[in-house]
Amino acid sequence: TRSTRPQRLLAAVQKNATRGDPRSVVKAIDEFCRYTEWAMNVGDEKGCILDSVVSEVNPATVLELGTYCGYSTVRIATLLPPDAKLITLEFNPDFAVIARQVIAWAGQEEKVHLVEGSSGDLIPKMKEQFGVKSFDLVFLDHWKDRYLPDAKLMEECGLLGKGSVLLADNVICPGSPDYLDYVRNSPKYRSQYFKSHLEYTKVEDGLEKSVFLG
Ligand SMILES: CNc1ncnc2c1ncn2[C@@H]1O[C@H](/C=C/CNC(=O)c2cc(-c3ccc(F)cc3)cc(O)c2O)[C@H](F)[C@H]1O
Ligand SMILES: [Mg+2]
Numbered sequence: 001t002r003s004t005r006p007q008r009l010l011a012a013v014q015k016n017a018t019r020g021d022p023r024s025v026v027k028a029i030d031e032f033c034r035y036t037e038w039a040m041n042v043g044d045e046k047g048c049i050l051d052s053v054v055s056e057v058n059p060a061t062v063l064e065l066g067t068y069c070g071y072s073t074v075r076i077a078t079l080l081p082p083d084a085k086l087i088t089l090e091f092n093p094d095f096a097v098i099a100r101q102v103i104a105w106a107g108q109e110e111k112v113h114l115v116e117g118s119s120g121d122l123i124p125k126m127k128e129q130f131g132v133k134s135f136d137l138v139f140l141d142h143w144k145d146r147y148l149p150d151a152k153l154m155e156e157c158g159l160l161g162k163g164s165v166l167l168a169d170n171v172i173c174p175g176s177p178d179y180l181d182y183v184r185n186s187p188k189y190r191s192q193y194f195k196s197h198l199e200y201t202k203v204e205d206g207l208e209k210s211v212f213l214g
Contacts, residue, residue, distance in 0.1 A: 005039055006069050006098040012036070013105055022078040022106040029071050029102075034200045041071035042141060042169050043199025049207050050139070050167065054079045057165050059136035063126070064088035065119050065150060066142030070099035070106075072169075076139065077108040086111050087130060089142075091118045119146065123153050134161035140179075141169040147179035155188070155212075162214030173198045173205040183210040 003011075012032035017024040030044045042050055054062075054076050062080070067073055067090035077086050090096045096116045103112050113130070115122055119142060126132045138154065140147050147168055154160050171180050171193070183191045191210040198205040 004094065005037060006095055008037060009033070009039055009069050010098050010101055013102055017105060019105055020107040022074050022108060025074055025102065025106040026071065026078075029069070030200075038200055040068060041199055042075070046169065046194075046196045046199060046205070046207055047072070047075050049194045049196060050075060051079060053165065053167050053207075053209055054137065057137045059165075060084050061132055061135050062086040062137045062139070063132075063135045063154075063159075064139045064141065065146075066090065066140070067099045067114055068095055068141070070102040070114075072139060072141060073099065073103055073112055073114070074106040074108055077103070077111045078106070080111050082110070084111060085113065085132075087113045087115060087126070087132070089115050089117065089119050089122055091116065119150050120153065123150060123159065124157050126157065126159055132159065134159055135164055138164070138166045139169070140166060144170060144174050144176040144179075147176045148182055151179065151182070160212040160214075162212065164212040166208075166210040166212065168208045168210070169205075170198075171206055171208040173203055180208060183208060188213055 009032055013025055013028045017028040033039045067088040073088050183189045189210040194207045196206050
């Protein structure tokens with residue numbers, strides 16, 4: 001039967017990227033998505049904004065919601081110190097299988113813990129099961145209607161400390177209006193919009209960076 005888009009993306013990585021070289025993995029995916037087949041990775045333009053926020057926060061613990069093929073997982077992991085931990089959640093097993101191989105090709109397995117399951121089920125287990133006290137950085141890139149409920153769930157589970165940073169993809173396209181309204185108007189957050197474009201297109205999109213004030 002016909003291959004899936006993630007399978008074709010992985011094949012492009014294994015064909016064009018150098019094993020153990022994360023930058024070549026990122027470049028191979030961006031070229032595949034720009035010139036062969038679009039896929040919903042954060043991409044190169046928004047990826048640079050992601051990189052600058054990761055470098056600024058210099059997080060010891062990171063949570064990513066929505067691994068997909070592992071593109072942003074690799075971008076983030078590459079910038080983390082060796083003892084830092086990146087937990088990424090993905091509930092589609094077919095995507096998880098691909099993401100694990102992309103992360104391995106980039107040589108980032110040590111820093112990445114890909115957990116299969118739903119954020120709604122796993123967030124409440126972060127403390128006891130993964131020994132996480134709080135997350136220094138959370139990258140939200142899963143179903144857009146789940147950004148708000150999961151942000152509130154992380155608050156309720158005590159996973160956000162003073163200074164924790166939420167960075168959300170796609171706040172314009174496809175958009176997450178209820179989340180945007182919440183973080184921009186809640187006294188618990190200081191929020192900032194980074195205008196950019198939808199990956200590999202000229203359509204407007206952007207990232208919202210929201211610092212939890214505790
Ligand atoms: C709900 N809890 C979840 N827990 C674990 N994994 C999850 C959960 N929910 C989803 N996943 C997992 O996270 C991923 C979901 C990514 C969704 N992303 C998008 O839809 C998305 C869409 C566009 C887009 C823009 C314009 C257009 F014309 C078409 C598409 C652009 C983007 O950058 C996106 O990120 C994965 F697929 C799903 O299994
Ligand atoms: Mg996205």
